[in-house]
Amino acid sequence: MGQKTHPVGFRLGVVKDWQAKWFASRPSVYRGLVLEDMEIRKSVLSGYEDAGISRVDIERDSNDVVVTVHTARPGIVIGRGGTRVEELRKSLEAMTKRRVRLNVQEIRQPELDAFLVARSVADQLERRIAFRRAMRQAVGRTMQAGAQGVKIIASGRLGGAEIARTEKVREGRVPLHTLRADIDYGVAEAATDFGRIGVKSWIYKGDILETVSREPEVEDMQPIEVTLKVDELEAEEAVEAQAGRESTDDVATEEGEVQASP
Numbered sequence: 550m551g552q553k554t555h556p557v558g559f560r561l562g563v564v565k566d567w568q569a570k571w572f573a574s575r576p577s578v579y580r581g582l583v584l585e586d587m588e589i590r591k592s593v594l595s596g597y598e599d600a601g602i603s604r605v606d607i608e609r610d611s612n613d614v615v616v617t618v619h620t621a622r623p624g625i626v627i628g629r630g631g632t633r634v635e636e637l638r639k640s641l642e643a644m645t646k647r648r649v650r651l652n653v654q655e656i657r658q659p660e661l662d663a664f665l666v667a668r669s670v671a672d673q674l675e676r677r678i679a680f681r682r683a684m685r686q687a688v689g690r691t692m693q694a695g696a697q698g699v700k701i702i703a704s705g706r707l708g709g710a711e712i713a714r715t716e717k718v719r720e721g722r723v724p725l726h727t728l729r730a731d732i733d734y735g736v737a738e739a740a741t742d743f744g745r746i747g748v749k750s751w752i753y754k755g756d757i758l759e760t761v762s763r764e765p766e767v768e769d770m771q772p773i774e775v776t777l778k779v780d781e782l783e784a785e786e787a788v789e790a791q792a793g794r795e796s797t798d799d800v801a802t803e804e805g806e807v808q809a810s811p
Contacts, residue, residue: 551725552725560732568605568607569586569607569608570607589645590607592641593605593637602619603620603735605619606619616649616652618653620655620656621655621665623655658695660694660696661696662752663751664735664750666691667749668737668748669687670683671746674739674748675741680703680716684701684703687750688718692720698720698723698753699752700719700750701719703746703747705739705745709742724753730755730756730757731756732752732753733751735749736748736750
């Protein structure tokens with residue numbers, strides 16, 4: 550089952566979160582918001598092709614639209630003095646007819662982002678670099694960055710061959726059936742002179758385990774109060790004194806017997 554489904558969609562609600570967070574009261578409103586999300590993502594990706602944008606998250610409330618752009622090169626998106634990001638915000642406001650808040654999130658390790666890895670391999674294929682070399686170098690960089698497993702598949706007229714085929718490079722382990730596995734997935738296309746070449750990448754970053762914090766159990770024991778009368782206290786003291794005298798006599802008797810013995 551894990552082999553035939555989208556690795557991110559398969560884990561939604563388990564270890565992955567949605568890229569669009571909003572609620573629609575009617576089906577017609579839902580259709581309009583879905584198309585609007587597609588237009589927002591298309592506008593952002595087409596305007597910043599060289600910025601290394603991995604994904605665009607969209608959140609909506611009653612009045613605002615929050616757009617978060619995850620990019621490996623935030624300086625290109627922001628621009629000099631924030632001019633480019635302001636232009637993008639105004640264009641999105643004109644598109645959505647709502648107030649837009651734009652956030653730029655930096656991707657600190659592009660080698661661990663599946664879409665950026667696939668896009669890097671596709672760009673090398675467009676520059677006529679050998680596909681095996683590009684795929685192996687991408688796998689090596691990803692494993693050096695700290696991934697536990699990576700798999701890259703390229704399909705199409707590789708090397709200008711007449712018949713399309715599929716090539717795969719894999720290193721480490723990529724458990725697609727394990728729901729707690731943190732697996733990133735990305736798809737990119739290379740527009741070569743021989744046609745389109747599709748590149749898919751899977752990156753396994755480890756397992757996400759729930760941490761259950763257990764508080765120390767507090768013993769629910771109440772102190773027991775015992776009230777003794779004066780007569781009972783005197784009787785207990787007399788018993789303790791008698792026991793003390795008997796133990797002293799026993800010790801003295803044992804000492805005498807030891808001295809009497811030859």
